[in-house]
Amino acid sequence: MKKIIFILLSVSLFVACERKIDEFSPSANGVNFTKFVAVGNSMVAGFADNALYLSGQQNSIPNLVAEQLKTVGAGPFVQPLIGTEEGVGVTAVTGGFYCYTKMALKIVPDKDCNGDPIGTSSIRPAIVNTTVDQNTLKQQLLAAPTVAGPYDNFGVPGVNVKYACVPGYGAYNPYFARFASSAATSSVIGEAAGRQPTFFMIWLGDMDALASATSGTDLLLTPVDTFAKYYPLATGALIASGNNPKGVAATIPDVTSLPFFNTISKQLPYNSVTLTAEQAAGLNFLYTQYGHGDIVWKEGQNPFVYSKPDGSWAQMQQGDLFLLTLPTDSIKCKGMGIANPVTYEPYPIPGQYVLDVAEQANIKTHIDQFNQIIKATAMAQNLAVADMNTYMKSFISGLVFDGIAVNTTFVTGGMFSTDGVHLNPRGCAITANYFIQAINAKYGCRIPEANITNYPGLVFP
Amino acid sequence: MRKISYLLLCLFLTATAAFGGGYQVGLHSMRSIGMGLIGTSLSADASSLFFNPGGAAFVNEKWSFSAGMSFVFARATFQAKDVNYQATLKHEVNLPFYFYAAFKPTKNLSVGLAINAPYGNRLSWGDEWMGRYLIQNLSFKAITYQPTVSYQFKNIIGVGIGLVYATGTMDLNKAIPLQGANGDATLNVKGGTGNFGFNAGIMVHPVKGLSLGVDYRSKIEMKVKGATATFDVPSSLKSEFPDNKVDVMLPLPANLDFGASYEFGKNKQWMVGINLCYVFWNTYDSLVFDFETKTSTINRTATAAMYESRLIERIGLQYQINKLVTVRVGGYYDPSPVPTDYMNPQTPSTNETGITCGFSIYPFKGFSIDAAFLYLMGAKREGTFSPENFAGTYRTGFSIPGIGLSYSF
Numbered sequence: 001m002k003k004i005i006f007i008l009l010s011v012s013l014f015v016a017c018e019r020k021i022d023e024f025s026p027s028a029n030g031v032n033f034t035k036f037v038a039v040g041n042s043m044v045a046g047f048a049d050n051a052l053y054l055s056g057q058q059n060s061i062p063n064l065v066a067e068q069l070k071t072v073g074a075g076p077f078v079q080p081l082i083g084t085e086e087g088v089g090v091t092a093v094t095g096g097f098y099c100y101t102k103m104a105l106k107i108v109p110d111k112d113c114n115g116d117p118i119g120t121s122s123i124r125p126a127i128v129n130t131t132v133d134q135n136t137l138k139q140q141l142l143a144a145p146t147v148a149g150p151y152d153n154f155g156v157p158g159v160n161v162k163y164a165c166v167p168g169y170g171a172y173n174p175y176f177a178r179f180a181s182s183a184a185t186s187s188v189i190g191e192a193a194g195r196q197p198t199f200f201m202i203w204l205g206d207m208d209a210l211a212s213a214t215s216g217t218d219l220l221l222t223p224v225d226t227f228a229k230y231y232p233l234a235t236g237a238l239i240a241s242g243n244n245p246k247g248v249a250a251t252i253p254d255v256t257s258l259p260f261f262n263t264i265s266k267q268l269p270y271n272s273v274t275l276t277a278e279q280a281a282g283l284n285f286l287y288t289q290y291g292h293g294d295i296v297w298k299e300g301q302n303p304f305v306y307s308k309p310d311g312s313w314a315q316m317q318q319g320d321l322f323l324l325t326l327p328t329d330s331i332k333c334k335g336m337g338i339a340n341p342v343t344y345e346p347y348p349i350p351g352q353y354v355l356d357v358a359e360q361a362n363i364k365t366h367i368d369q370f371n372q373i374i375k376a377t378a379m380a381q382n383l384a385v386a387d388m389n390t391y392m393k394s395f396i397s398g399l400v401f402d403g404i405a406v407n408t409t410f411v412t413g414g415m416f417s418t419d420g421v422h423l424n425p426r427g428c429a430i431t432a433n434y435f436i437q438a439i440n441a442k443y444g445c446r447i448p449e450a451n452i453t454n455y456p457g458l459v460f461p
Numbered sequence: 462m463r464k465i466s467y468l469l470l471c472l473f474l475t476a477t478a479a480f481g482g483g484y485q486v487g488l489h490s491m492r493s494i495g496m497g498l499i500g501t502s503l504s505a506d507a508s509s510l511f512f513n514p515g516g517a518a519f520v521n522e523k524w525s526f527s528a529g530m531s532f533v534f535a536r537a538t539f540q541a542k543d544v545n546y547q548a549t550l551k552h553e554v555n556l557p558f559y560f561y562a563a564f565k566p567t568k569n570l571s572v573g574l575a576i577n578a579p580y581g582n583r584l585s586w587g588d589e590w591m592g593r594y595l596i597q598n599l600s601f602k603a604i605t606y607q608p609t610v611s612y613q614f615k616n617i618i619g620v621g622i623g624l625v626y627a628t629g630t631m632d633l634n635k636a637i638p639l640q641g642a643n644g645d646a647t648l649n650v651k652g653g654t655g656n657f658g659f660n661a662g663i664m665v666h667p668v669k670g671l672s673l674g675v676d677y678r679s680k681i682e683m684k685v686k687g688a689t690a691t692f693d694v695p696s697s698l699k700s701e702f703p704d705n706k707v708d709v710m711l712p713l714p715a716n717l718d719f720g721a722s723y724e725f726g727k728n729k730q731w732m733v734g735i736n737l738c739y740v741f742w743n744t745y746d747s748l749v750f751d752f753e754t755k756t757s758t759i760n761r762t763a764t765a766a767m768y769e770s771r772l773i774e775r776i777g778l779q780y781q782i783n784k785l786v787t788v789r790v791g792g793y794y795d796p797s798p799v800p801t802d803y804m805n806p807q808t809p810s811t812n813e814t815g816i817t818c819g820f821s822i823y824p825f826k827g828f829s830i831d832a833a834f835l836y837l838m839g840a841k842r843e844g845t846f847s848p849e850n851f852a853g854t855y856r857t858g859f860s861i862p863g864i865g866l867s868y869s870f
Contacts, residue, residue, distance in 0.1 A: 019856040021540040021841060023547060071545060107697050123697045403594025403849040404638040414638065433543075448545040453591050456640040460695035 027446040028072035031246055036074045037152050037197035038062030039164070039188065039238065040250075041207050044155030045175070046079070048417035048424060049125075051102035052141075052157060052175060053087025056417075059425035062153050062201055064432035064450050069199070072447055079153040080145035080179030086129050088141040090157075090174060097174060099137035101129040103418040105411065107461050113333035123411070123460065125418030138174075145179050154192040160207040160222055161230040164188040165237075189234045193241035200238050201435060203250035203388070205231065205374060209367045213255045214421065216323055216352040217309045218362040224369045231370075232377045239381055248384040248439050251371040255321075255363060257392035259410035260420035261355060264322035268331070271316070273302040273338055286339055290346050304337030306349040308356075313348050319357045324410070324420045326353040384442030386435045401430060401452050414457045425455040483742055483768060483798045483810055484582035484601065485714065488531040488557045491831035491865040495819020496777025497791020498835075499736040501720025502674035504619075504664060506867050507561035510575040510609045513662035513676040513720070514621025517563055517611035518571040522827065522869035529831060529865020530558040535584065536859070537809050541591055542843070542852035548592070550809075551585040559865070569614070575607040575623065579678075580713045582808055592806045593636040593645070595849055599807055603629040603683065603713055607660055618665050625658040627713060629683045637702075641695030650707055650750070652688025656681050658713075670724040680715040680744055684708060690752065706753040714768075715741040728781075736775040742768035742798035765848050766805070768798040777817070784823060789833070791817040797842070804844025809855045811839035827869045835861040 038044050038061075045052060046060025057063070057079050066077030082088065087102035106126040109117045145151070156164070156176045163169050167190065170176045170183025177183040181191060192200070208227055212220035239245060255261045275283070275297060283297040292313050295305055303316040326349070330336035340347040355363075371389055378385045395415065398407035404426065406415040415427030423431060433449040440447055490508035493500040500512030504519035507527045537550040563573030585598035604627070611621030630653040637646040662676035688709055692702035722734030747763040755761075777791030797810040804810070819833030839857030846852075 019536045019538045019839070019858040021538050021547065021854055021856050023540065024543070024545040026545070068545075105697070400848075400850045402591060402851050449543045451541070451544050451546050451591055453594065453638075456644075457638065459640050459642065461641075461697045 024448050025446065026071040026448055029443055029445040031072075031443045031445055032198040032243070033069045033072050033074040035152075035196060035198045035243065036062075036066050036069050036077055036200070037154065037192050037195045037238075038065075038201045038203075039154045039192045039234070040201075040203035041155065041159050042157035042422060043206060044153065044201075044203050045157050046153075046155065046428075047157045048419065048422040049087070049102040049104060050419040051087030051089035051100070052082055053102050054082055054085045055425075056087065056102075057081050057153075059428050059455060060153065060155065061203075061423075061428045061432045061435065062155065064429055064455075065201060065435050066152075068432070068436055068447050068450060072445060074199075077152045078147060078149065080149065080151045081147050082140065082178070083143060083146045084140045086132070088137050090141065097138070099134055099141060101127055101132060101137070104128045105418060105458055105460055113329075125411070141174050142178050149179065149181065150195060151179055152195060154188050156188050158207060158211070159188055159204070160211065161205050161227055161234060162222065164204055165230050165233055189237045193237045196242045197238065197245045197247075198243045199245055200247040201250070202235060202238065202247060203386075204234060205252050205370050208370060209252055209363055210255070210421070213355060213359075213363050214260060214323065216355050216359075218359040218366075219309055221363065221366045222370075224366060224373075227370050228373050231373050232380075235377055235381055235383065246383070246443060248386055248435055248442070249374055249378040250386040250435070251374050251389040252367050253388050253392040254367060255355070255360065257396060257408055258421055259408055259413065259416050260324045261321050262408065263324055263410040263420060264326050264328070265320075268322060268326075268328065270318060270320050271301045271303040273304060275299060275302055283339060286344065287346055292346060304331075304349055305346070306337065306354045306356075307351050309351050313346075314356075316354065317357055319360070321355045321360065323353050323355060384438045386438040388431070388434075391431075391434050404452065404457075406430065406457075411458060418458065424457050426452060426457040429455040483714075483740075483745070484580055484808055485716075485740060486557050486579055486581050488533075488835070488861065488863065489559050489577050489579070490527060490561075491529050491819055491833040491863055492789065492821065492867075494531070494833035494835055494861075494863060495789030495791065495817055495831075496734060496779055497736075497775040497793045497815065497817050499720060499722070499734045499775045499777040499791065501662070501676050501718040501736050501738075502664065502672040502722040502734055503720070504672070506869060507563040507573060507575075508559070510561050510563055510573045510607065510611075510623065511559070511577055511579075511660070513664055513674045513718070514609045514611050514623050514660055515613075515619040515662035515664035515676070516672075516674060517573055517609060517621050518565070518569060518613035518619045519616070519664065519666070520563060520565070520571060520869070523565050525563045525867070525869035526561065527865065527867040528558070528560040529863060530556055531835075531861050531863035532556060534860045535857070537584070537839075537855060537857040539586075539592070539806065539809070540854045542845070542854070544591070546591055548586055548590045551587055551598075553583065553585060555581070555583050557581065569612055571611040571621075573609050573611070575609060576604065578602060578604050580627075580629075584809075586806060588634075588636070592851055594638050595635065595805065595846065595851055596807045597634040597636060597647075599631075599633050601629070601631045601633075601711070603627050603681075609660070613664075616666060618663065620663050621661070623660040625660050625678070625681065626655060627658065627681045627683065628655045629653060629685065629711075629713075631685060631688065631709065631711075637692075637694065639694060639698060646692065646694040646698070646702070648693075649691045650688050650709065651691075652685040652707075652709065654683055654685040656683055670729065672720075672722050674718075674720040676716075676718045676720075678716045678718075680741065681713040683711045683713055685711070687753070701756050701758040703754050703756065705759070708749075708751040708753075710749040710751075712744045714744050717741070730781045732779040734777050734779075736773075736793075738773040738775065739770065740773065740798065741770050743770045744768075745798075765803060767800050767803045769800060771796045771798045786823075787821045789817075789819045793817075799844075801842075801844045802847045804842065804855065805846045806851065806855075809857055811842040811855055811857050813837050813839045813857070821867075829867045831865040831867055833863050835859070835863075837861065
C-alpha cells in the first residue's frame with residue numbers, strides 16, 4: 001500500500017514539473033495602431049547594399065516594427081516589393097539614370113599596379129551581377145511592385161524633406177514613380193496621408209544632410225529655413241489626415257556614426273605621403289609650375305593634396321575624412337593626391353572623395369539644427385522621438401545584443417550593409433527595437449521587441 | 462552483488478547530471494537523497510567514504526558496498542526580456558551514479574574506494590534558439606575516484622582522508638554571429654582532463670545517539686589541455702578561425718560540510734539530521750578559453766562567471782518501521798551562486814528548494830534496496846548575462862527518482 005502511494009506521489013510530481021512562465025503580454029495602452037504607415041527615405045524603404053532589393057525591403061525597419069505592432073492591433077503592412085533579389089541601384093547621370101545591382105561581400109583577387117594578380121585575395125563588397133544590361137535593370141526598377149497596393153511604406157530612397165512634399169515628385173525619382181498611385185501629380189506625404197494612418201513613423205531629413213556629405217561637400221545641404229518650413233508641413237499633413245494619429249519621428253544620425261565616412265581614414269592617414277628631400281623639391285617645383293606654389297612639400301611625412309568644390313587646392317589636415325568611395329588604387333598606383341607619375345602633372349584628390357574639417361563642421365551644425373527642428377516639431381505635435389543621432393553614436397564604441405557584438409566599423413562591425421550608409425537586416429532589427437522603445441516610452445504601451453538573432457548580418461562568402 | 466554493482470558502474474559511467482546551484486551535483490546515496498541530501502554525520506554504509514571519510518570506520522560490517530543511480534529529468538523555461546519569445550530546455554535524462562566499496566581489515570580501520578559524479582552540467586537549448594551565440598548545448602562531466610583510509614578511536618572519534626582523482630570531459634557547441642550561405646558559423650569544443658584533490662573528514666560520537674561530522678573536499682582545478690576546437694565558418698573567414706587546440710580552465714569548487722544527527726525513540730527507530738554545506742563557489746570567477754593558434758579574432762577569452770560562495774541548508778528525518786522497511790523524508794534550500802547580472806543560460810541557476818522522500822527495503826539481513834525521490838523547484842528568476850547582454854526570466858525544475866542497492870556483511 002505504501003509503495004502504491006509512493007508511486008502515485010512520484011507520478012503526480014512528475015506531471016507538476018513542467019516549469020511555466022507567463023508569456024510577454026503586449027499592451028497598446030489605448031493607442032490605436034490599426035493602420036500603421038511609414039514615411040522616409042532609403043532608411044525607411046529597406047534600401048541596402050547600394051540598391052533596393054526584395055529581402056532588403058522585407059527586413060526594412062518599418063516592416064519589422066509593423067510585425068511587432070500586430071501584437072497590439074496593427075493590421076497588414078503592405079510594402080511595394082520589388083521583384084528582384086539582386087536589386088536595382090540608381091545614380092543620376094546627365095539625361096537619365098545609370099543602374100546597377102546590389103553589392104555583396106565577395107572574395108576578390110588582389111592586384112598590383114599593372115592589374116596583375118599577386119596571388120592573394122581579400123573579402124570586399126562588389127556588385128553581385130555586372131552583366132545585366134541597363135534596360136533590364138530599368139524595367140525591374142519601374143515594374144509594378146509584386147504585391148498590389150495601396151501601400152503603407154512610403155520610404156523613398158533619395159527623398160528629402162522638401163521633395164517629400166512636392167506634387168509630381170515621381171517624375172524625378174523612379175523609386176517613387178515605381179509605386180506612386182499617380183506619379184505625375186502626387187507627393188510622398190500626400191499619398192501617405194491618403195492612407196489615413198492611426199499611427200505613423202517618420203524618419204525624414206537624412207538626405208537633407210547626407211546627400212551632400214556623401215558627395216564630399218557641404219554645398220548641397222538643405223538650408224535650415226527650408227527644413228524648418230517643410231518638416232512641420234510633412235508631419236502636420238499626416239496628423240491632419242483624418243484619424244488623429246499618433247506617431248514616432250526619428251532624428252538624423254551624425255556622419256561620424258557611418259562607416260562610409262569613418263573607414264578609409266583609419267587605414268590611410270591624411271599625411272601618408274613620405275618624401276625624400278629631392279622628391280619634395282621636385283614636387284615644389286612642379287606645383288609652382290602649375291600655379292600652386294602655396295602648397296609646400298617637405299622631406300618626411302606630407303599630407304595629400306585635394307581639390308575643393310570651388311576648384312582651389314589644399315593640403316589635407318588632421319580630421320579630414322576620406323569617403324568610402326575613394327579609389328584607393330589610384331592613390332596607390334597613379335599618384336592621386338600627389339602627382340601623376342606618367343604625365344608629371346599635379347594630381348589632387350577630387351573633392352568628392354574628401355570631407356574636410358570645415359565641411360564636417362558645417363554639416364554637423366546643419367544636422368544639429370535639423371534635429372532641433374525635428375524634436376521641437378515632435379514635441380509640439382505630441383509625437384514620440386527616436387533619437388537616432390544619439391543612438392547611432394553609441395555604436396561607435398560598440399554594443400552587444402544577445403551575444404552579438406556590433407559597432408560602426410565597416411564590414412566587421414556587423415550592423416551596416418556593404419554600402420557603409422544603410423543597415424543590414426541585423427542593424428535594421430536593432431534599430432526597429434529602438435523605435436519600439438521610443439514608442440513604449442512615449443505612450444506607455446508594451447510593444448514587444450524583435451528577436452534580433454532572427455536577422456542575419458552580412459553574408460560572408 | 463559485486464557483479465551487479467559492477468554492471469551498474471559500467472552502464473552508467475558515461476552519465477552525468479545538470480542540476481543544483483551551479484554545476485555541483487548532490488546525488489551520492491539513495492539513503493542520503495531520501496533525507497534531504499544530508500550525510501556528513503552518517504555512517505550507516507559505505508557512502509561515508511564520500512560524505513565524510515571520518516565516518517567510514519564506524520561502519521560495523523567487514524565488507525560494505527553501495528551503488529545506485531539517479532534519473533534526472535530537468536526542465537527549464539526561458540522568457541526573453543521585452544521580446545515575445547520563450548524557449549524550453551530540450552528534454553534529456555541525465556544519469557548520475559555512485560559506487561562505494563569499503564573493507565575493514567581491523568575493527569578500527571577501514572579502507573575503501575568511492576566512485577561518483579559530484580560535478581556536471583549537461584543541457585541543450587537547441588541549435589536555433591535565441592541564446593545560441595552564448596550556448597547551444599553543453600555536456601560537462603566530472604567523475605571522481607577516491608581511495609580512502611579511515612580510522613576510529615574507541616567508537617568516539619573517527620578521522621579519514623581520501624585522495625581524489627577527477628576525470629572531466631567537456632563537449633560544447635555554440636553559434637558564432639557571422640553568417641555564411643548556410644547560416645550561422647559554429648564552434649565545437651571537445652576535450653578531457655584529469656586532476657587531483659583530497660577529501661578529509663572527522664566524525665565524533667560524543668554521547669550515545671548523537672553524531673557530529675565535518676568534512677572538507679578540496680577544490681580541483683580542471684584544466685582541459687589542448688581540447689579540440691572546430692570552427693564551421695564561411696570559407697572566406699577560415700584563416701581568422703583556424704581549427705585549433707584550446708585550453709579550458711574550469712574549477713570544481715571546494716566544499717566544507719558540517720553535519721549533526723541524533724537517533725532517538727524506541728530502539729532508536731527515529732533519526733533526525735541536519736547539514737550545513739558551504740560551497741566555495743567564489744573560485745569560479747571566469748571560464749577561460751585559451752586558443753593555441755591565435756588570430757586577430759580568436760585568442761584568449763575569459764567569460765565572466767563571478768560566482769559567489771553559498772551555504773546550503775539541509776534537514777532529514779528517518780523512521781525505521783520494522784526490520785523490513787525504513788522510510789525517509791527531507792528538504793533543503795540551495796541558493797544560487799550566480800549573481801543576477803551574470804545569469805548565463807550555460808548554467809541557468811536559480812534559488813532551489815528540494816523536497817525529498819525515500820525508503821529502503823531489507824529482504825534479508827545486510828542487504829537493502831534503496832529508493833529515493835527528489836523534487837527540486839527553482840524559483841522564477843529574472844537575470845541578465847551582462848557581458849553578452851542576454852536578458853530574460855528563467856524557471857527551472859527537476860524530478861529525480863533514483864534507485865540503489867546496499868550490501869554489508
